[in-house]
Amino acid sequence: MTTGQKDQKPKERKPDWIKIKLTTGDNYTEIKNMMRSKTLHTVCEEARCPNIYECWANRTATFMILGDICTRACRFCAVNTGLPTELDLQEPERVADSTVQMALKHCVVTSVARDDLQDGGAMIFAETIKAIRRKAPFCSVEVLIPDFMGNWDALKVVMDAKPDILNHNVETVERLSDRVRAKAKYSRTLELLRRAKEMQPEIPTKSSIMLGVGEEWDEILKTMDDLRAVDCNILTIGQYLQPTKKHLDIEKYYHPDEFARLKEEGMKRGFSHVESGPLVRSSYHAHEQVKSASSTNSTQVASQA
Template sequence: MSTETLQKSTEQRQPKPKWLRVKLPTGKKYTELRGLVDKYNLNTICTSGSCPNMGECWGEGTATFMILGNICTRSCGFCGVKTGRPESVDWDEPEKVARSIKIMNIKHAVITSVDRDDLKDMGTIIWSETVKAIRRMNPNTTLETLIPDFQGSEKHLDRMIDVAPEVISHNIETVRRLTRQVRIQAKYDRSLGVLKYLKENGQRRTKSGIMLGLGETREEVIQTLHDLKEHKVDVVTIGQYLQPSKRHLPVQNFVTPEQFTEFREIGLDLGFRHVESSALVRSSYHAHKHIH
């Protein structure tokens, strides 16, 4: 299916099924963290991305922070982050993120970033310094780094391996056939190669995520799970794609809870350590469990 066909079918947008209703976040811990985020103007992808699992994750002491600005050099068809010319690097950012984690008393932090293909180091120096600052200021906080592909550069991937986060993740996002439309400047095999390199050279727990509902077939999802397993991935998250705006790729179908359960069982049978699979699952859902 071409991008043009996908975009044309936007007009026939389907209503969201009942299993996609999001519960409003509540609870003492959530209220506490919400207050801190507002008071100190802290930047979390949980709030800026309006994540449906924010209440649950914050209640468990997990939060996700995005570094290197909020403008991406890539223009993926699924992603709500702005595309364009990014701002200059904020060299104080590692300390700011580490301080935010300390203020919020986060037990497990997930760090992610936009793609910075405009930078010679692709942002990996800031990435490395951020992990070091978090370790220094929050010695008991565990870490997951959800990284871009850094164009597959081993030199840049080595920077991430050297700082040794408990979990290192990179999302494949979709099946091979749809990669060109969904992740315009990315490559399916390059992402698989990145995951394998991280595992073989870093000996860290590796993780990847897939979105469903973009027109992939059941067989393609199963093949993607096989591909991830063959490339030594430990943890997989599978969730429903939701269109961020009219400019983005439309939802082709809503995957049923039964289908998500089936994919979870297939993944576990393949030998993944953890498989999170349901409509509202996002990359950092239950992230604190994936270190064990």
């Protein structure tokens, strides 16, 4: 070995179970054309989600508001980073119109991080929730929000709009958080989820862990415990897939059996729903999660009455 050369670990070969089903039928094409016509963005496309073909074929999508340029540069994420120039006050209405056009029963709304805005985009989130409620009253609404840099007044604006599910992702274990996420803090994520539940106890909260960036098994279980300690209700667990060579390397591919074990561990800890698998992402099967959370919440309320 040449002096000064780093001892590099050989990359694992992508296993057979990491497969993406390509389904580009009429529904997929229709949704893609509709998004373009209404100048809307989806995290399905921007983050290169492996489930885009399945979800769009089933007429489900995750809207990404506040533009497509993020003020952060997380080392796992494929969304473009830079200085945003876009703040479209009519965007909530277009998202609501698309929700009606797609006949959605459950709508997921997320965003890029907008640290350039005083409220981090909270007002646009709230207006989007209200617009969907007004135009599609039978559609449940889930929001996947950034941390607003710890601006709890901004969080309150979102919670006062009363989404059906409040989602904020922890992404990884505490030891790796600073390396994996830009500006976000592990403790701040937990505090956000705690405060969200404090503000609106009846609204289920949700978070997600991605695996394969160097975490240990015990650290995954501790992250579950930390989320349950702030009464987080729903957990999704998926395999990290490297978007480009510039992003974090994959340290390990977890076997489907390991994901199954983690689902059992999560359910033992009291999550109302755990979605765990190699291609699971935060919004995957979200319509099923809201049913589980609502059922569990109704039972808890009845027992407290």
